[in-house]
Amino acid sequence: MPLSWIVLTVLAIAAAGYVLGRGRALQSAGGDSRKLHSLPSYYGTNVAMKVIVPSLLILLVWLLVQPIVVSRAVVANVPENVVASGSSMGLFMSDVRRVADGLDAAVAQGSLTRKEAFDIRTEFTNVTQRINEAGVALGSAVTPETLRAAQEFRTLNRIGSIAMSVVVALAALGGIAFGLRESVAGFRARNVVEGGVRLLLIGAASIAILTTVGIVLSLIFNTIEFFRIYPAADFFLSLTWQPSFGGGSSLGIWPLLWGTLYISLIALAVAVPIGLFAAIYLSEYASKPVRAIAKPALEILAGIPTIVYGLFALLTVGPILMVVFGDDGVGWMRSATSVMTAGLVMGIMLIPFVSSLSDDIINSVPQAMRDGSYGLGATKSETIRQVILPAALPGIVGAILLAASRAIGETMIVVLGAGAAARLSLNPFEAMTTITAKIVSQLTGDSDFNSPEALVAFALGMTLFVITLGLNVFALYIVRKYREQYE
Amino acid sequence: MNDMRKIERDVDMNDVKISAKGVQVYYGTTHAIKDVDVLIQDKTVTAFIGPSGCGKSTFLRCLNRMNDTIDICRVTGDIRIDGDDIYDKRVDPVQLRAKVGMVFQKPNPFPKSIYDNVAYGPRIHGMAKNKADLDEIVERALRRGAIWDEVKDRLDAPGTGLSGGQQQRLCIARAVATEPEVLLMDEPCSALDPIATGQVEELIDELRNDYSVVIVTHSMQQAARVSQKTAFFHLGNLVEYGETGQIFTNPQDPRTESYISGKIG
Ligand SMILES: Nc1ncnc2c1ncn2[C@@H]1O[C@H](COP(=O)(O)OP(=O)(O)O)[C@@H](O)[C@H]1O
Numbered sequence: 001m002p003l004s005w006i007v008l009t010v011l012a013i014a015a016a017g018y019v020l021g022r023g024r025a026l027q028s029a030g031g032d033s034r035k036l037h038s039l040p041s042y043y044g045t046n047v048a049m050k051v052i053v054p055s056l057l058i059l060l061v062w063l064l065v066q067p068i069v070v071s072r073a074v075v076a077n078v079p080e081n082v083v084a085s086g087s088s089m090g091l092f093m094s095d096v097r098r099v100a101d102g103l104d105a106a107v108a109q110g111s112l113t114r115k116e117a118f119d120i121r122t123e124f125t126n127v128t129q130r131i132n133e134a135g136v137a138l139g140s141a142v143t144p145e146t147l148r149a150a151q152e153f154r155t156l157n158r159i160g161s162i163a164m165s166v167v168v169a170l171a172a173l174g175g176i177a178f179g180l181r182e183s184v185a186g187f188r189a190r191n192v193v194e195g196g197v198r199l200l201l202i203g204a205a206s207i208a209i210l211t212t213v214g215i216v217l218s219l220i221f222n223t224i225e226f227f228r229i230y231p232a233a234d235f236f237l238s239l240t241w242q243p244s245f246g247g248g249s250s251l252g253i254w255p256l257l258w259g260t261l262y263i264s265l266i267a268l269a270v271a272v273p274i275g276l277f278a279a280i281y282l283s284e285y286a287s288k289p290v291r292a293i294a295k296p297a298l299e300i301l302a303g304i305p306t307i308v309y310g311l312f313a314l315l316t317v318g319p320i321l322m323v324v325f326g327d328d329g330v331g332w333m334r335s336a337t338s339v340m341t342a343g344l345v346m347g348i349m350l351i352p353f354v355s356s357l358s359d360d361i362i363n364s365v366p367q368a369m370r371d372g373s374y375g376l377g378a379t380k381s382e383t384i385r386q387v388i389l390p391a392a393l394p395g396i397v398g399a400i401l402l403a404a405s406r407a408i409g410e411t412m413i414v415v416l417g418a419g420a421a422a423r424l425s426l427n428p429f430e431a432m433t434t435i436t437a438k439i440v441s442q443l444t445g446d447s448d449f450n451s452p453e454a455l456v457a458f459a460l461g462m463t464l465f466v467i468t469l470g471l472n473v474f475a476l477y478i479v480r481k482y483r484e485q486y487e
Numbered sequence: 488m489n490d491m492r493k494i495e496r497d498v499d500m501n502d503v504k505i506s507a508k509g510v511q512v513y514y515g516t517t518h519a520i521k522d523v524d525v526l527i528q529d530k531t532v533t534a535f536i537g538p539s540g541c542g543k544s545t546f547l548r549c550l551n552r553m554n555d556t557i558d559i560c561r562v563t564g565d566i567r568i569d570g571d572d573i574y575d576k577r578v579d580p581v582q583l584r585a586k587v588g589m590v591f592q593k594p595n596p597f598p599k600s601i602y603d604n605v606a607y608g609p610r611i612h613g614m615a616k617n618k619a620d621l622d623e624i625v626e627r628a629l630r631r632g633a634i635w636d637e638v639k640d641r642l643d644a645p646g647t648g649l650s651g652g653q654q655q656r657l658c659i660a661r662a663v664a665t666e667p668e669v670l671l672m673d674e675p676c677s678a679l680d681p682i683a684t685g686q687v688e689e690l691i692d693e694l695r696n697d698y699s700v701v702i703v704t705h706s707m708q709q710a711a712r713v714s715q716k717t718a719f720f721h722l723g724n725l726v727e728y729g730e731t732g733q734i735f736t737n738p739q740d741p742r743t744e745s746y747i748s749g750k751i752g
C-alpha cells in the first residue's frame with residue numbers, strides 16, 4: 001500500500017472518529033449540549049487526535065527505522081569476498097539499491113510481471129539491459145551476488161511495508177475505540193484538546209530548534225574532520241590562500257577574513273549614515289503623503305534579489321569607478337571588480353535594512369520626549385540629536401548589527417563585484433574575495449568531498465557562524481547595558 | 488469646598504502677563520476653542536478647569552505655540568505676552584518656548600542623568616559661560632524645584648530612575664532652568680500619588696513668587712487649593728473666569744455651577 005493511501009486511511013478514520021465522538025458525547029448527555037463538560041466539537045476533536053497522533057507517529061518512526069534494519073539484514077547475508085578490493089560495502093549496497101529500484105520500476109512500467117521480476121536470473125536474462133530500459137541507470141553490469149542481495153532487499157522491504165500498513169491501521173482503530181470510550185458527558189475533552197494544541201506548538205518550536213542544532217552539529221563534525229587532515233595552525237595563522245586540488249594547498253583564512261571585513265566595513269560606511277539619515281527624515285520631517293510614498297519605495301530596495309545587485313556592481317558601478325580610479329584616471333584600480341565596487345553596492349542593498357528598522361524605532365520613542373524637548377525651546381534637530389537618538393540608540397545598534405551580519409553573509413554581490421582573488425591588501429580598489437564566495441567555489445568544483453580543499457568550506461562556514469553569533473551576542477549585551485541604565 | 492482655602496492670599500492684581508483675544512483653534516475641521524478672551528496676571532496661579540475634551544490643554548498649548556508641532560492644528564486670534572504678539576511672524580516659537588516653560592501631564596524626564604536633564608535647556612540656549620556657571624544654574628533650578636536635597640548626591644544617576652513625584656519635580660526644575668516668565672502646567676499631578684501631589688502643590692505655591700503659573704487640573708479641590716484665578720471651560724468656550732473663591736462659592740453661570748456640584752463630568 002503506498003504511503004499516501006496509508007495517510008489517507010488514517011485521516012478517514014480520524015474524520016469518522018470526529019463525527020462518532022461528537023455524536024456519542026451528545027447522546028450521553030441526552031442530546032442537550034449544555035450538560036456536556038465541553039462543546040461537542042471538542043469531543044470529536046479529541047477522538048480525531050487519539051486516532052491521528054499515535055498512528056502517524058508510528059508511521060514516521062517506522063519510515064525512519066525500516067531502511068536501516070533492512071540494510072543491516074541484507075549486509076549480514078552478503079559474503080565477505082564479493083566486495084572487490086578498492087571498493088567498499090557502501091558502494092556495493094548502493095548498487096544493490098539501484099538494482100532493486102530498477103526491478104521495481106520495471107514492474108511498475110509493466111515490462112516485467114511481479115513474478116518475472118522475482119524469478120529473474122543473470123544467467124538467463126540480460127538483467128542490466130532490462131533495468132536500463134526501465135529508466136534506472138546502472139554503473140556496471142549486474143552480478144549474481146548483487147541481484148541476489150537486491151532480491152532480498154526487495155522482499156524485506158515488501159514485508160516491512162505490509163507490516164507497517166497493518167500496524168498503522170491497528171493503531172488508528174485502537175485510537176478511535178479508545179477515544180470513543182472516553183466520549184461521555186463528564187469527560188473534559190476541552191482540556192485534553194488544549195493539551196494537544198500545546199504539544200503541537202511545542203513540537204513546531206522543537207523542530208525549529210533541533211534543526212538549528214543539527215546544522216551546527218554537522219558544521220562542527222565536518223570542521224573537526226577538516227582539522228584532522230589539515231593543521232589548524234595553518235588555517236588560522238597562514239596568510240596565503242592557495243587551494244590546489246592536486247594537494248599541497250595552502251588554506252589560510254586571513255585573506256578571506258580580511259576581504260569579508262573590508263567589504264562589510266565599506267558597506268556599513270555607506271549604509272549606516274544614509275539609512276539613518278533617511279530614517280530620521282522619514283520619521284521626523286517628512287509630511288504624511290511623502291512618507292506614505294517614500295517608505296515603501298525604500299523598502300522595495302530590500303526586495304531586489306542580490307544577484308541583481310551583483311549585476312549592477314559588475315556592469316555599472318565597476319565601470320564608473322574605473323573611469324575615475326582606473327588607469328585613465330588616478331591609476332589605483334586595475335579591473336572593474338574590487339572591494340570598493342562590492343562594498344558600495346552592498347551598502348546600497350543594506351540601506352533599507354538600516355532605515356526601515358531605525359524608522360520604526362525612532363517612531364516608537366514616546367511623543368512625550370519630543371514635547372518635553374520642544375517645550376524647553378529646542379529645535380527639531382537638537383531634539384533629534386540630544387533626545388530621540390539617545391533614546392533610540394539600543395534599537396539602532398541592533399539594526400546596524402543586523403545589517404552587519406547581512407553584509408558578512410552576503411555572497412552574490414561579492415562573487416560578481418569583488419573578484420575572486422584572495423589577497424591581503426589595504427587598497428580598496430583591488431580585487432579581493434570573501435569567506436562566503438570561497439565556500440561556494442570550494443564546493444562547486446569536482447573535488448573529492450573528503451579532501452581538505454572541500455572540507456575547508458565547513459571550517460570557513462563555522463568561522464562565519466562564530467563571527468555572526470559573536471556580533472549578535474555583542475548587540476544583546478549593548479542593548480541590555482543601555483536598558484539597565486535608562487529604564 | 489470653599490473652606491479648603493481659608494488662607495488669605497495677597498494677590499497682586501495689577502499687571503496683566505498674558506492677554507488673549509478672540510482665540511479660535513481648529514484641528515482640521517474640529518473647532519476646539521471658540522472665541523476665547525482671557526487676561527492672565529503676573530505672579531498668580533491661574534487654574535483651567537472643565538470636563539475632559541473641553542479644550543483646556545489646547546488653549547494652554549496656544550500660549551507657548553506648542554500647537555505648531557501638530558500639523559492639522561490652526562490657531563487664530565490675538566495672544567500677547569507683555570504686550571508682544573506671540574504669533575507675530577518675527578517671533579521665533581523656539582525662543583518663545585524658552586520664555587514660556589511647560590510641564591506635562593506625565594513626568595517625561597529624558598533618558599539622561601539628572602544633571603543633564605536640568606542642564607538641557609540652559610545648554611541649548613547658551614545660558615552658561617562655563618561649567619561652574621552651569622553647575623550653579625542646575626543647582627538653583629533643582630532648589631526651586633524643591634528636589635535638590637533629594638538628588639544632590641546623585642546628579643549623575645538617570646532621571647528616569649526617580650519616583651513619579653520626584654520625576655515631576657525634576658521636570659519642573661528642568662522647565663525653571665531656562666528662566667521662563669510663565670510656567671504652563673498640564674495636569675501636572677494626575678499621574679502622582681497624594682503625597683507627591685502635595686509636594687508639587689506646595690512647590691506651585693512657591694513658584695507664584697517669581698512666575699505667572701497656569702495650571703490645568705481635573706481636580707476642583709486642587710484648583711481651590713493652589714489658584715487665585717480660575718477659568719471654567721466647557722465645549723471649547725470659556726464659560727466663566729474670575730477669582731477662585733468667587734467661582735467656587737458663587738458661580739454666575741449655571742454650567743459652572745453644575746460642573747462644580749458634579750453634574751457635568
Ligand atoms: N492632536 C489633536 N488632533 C485632533 N484633535 C485634537 C487633538 N488634540 C485635541 N483634539 C481635540 O480637541 C478637543 C479638546 O481637546 P483637549 O484640549 O485635549 O481637551 P482637555 O485637555 O480639556 O481634555 C477634543 O475634542 C479633542 O478631541
Ligand SMILES: [Mg+2]
Pocket residue numbers: 543544545673
Ligand atoms: Mg488635557
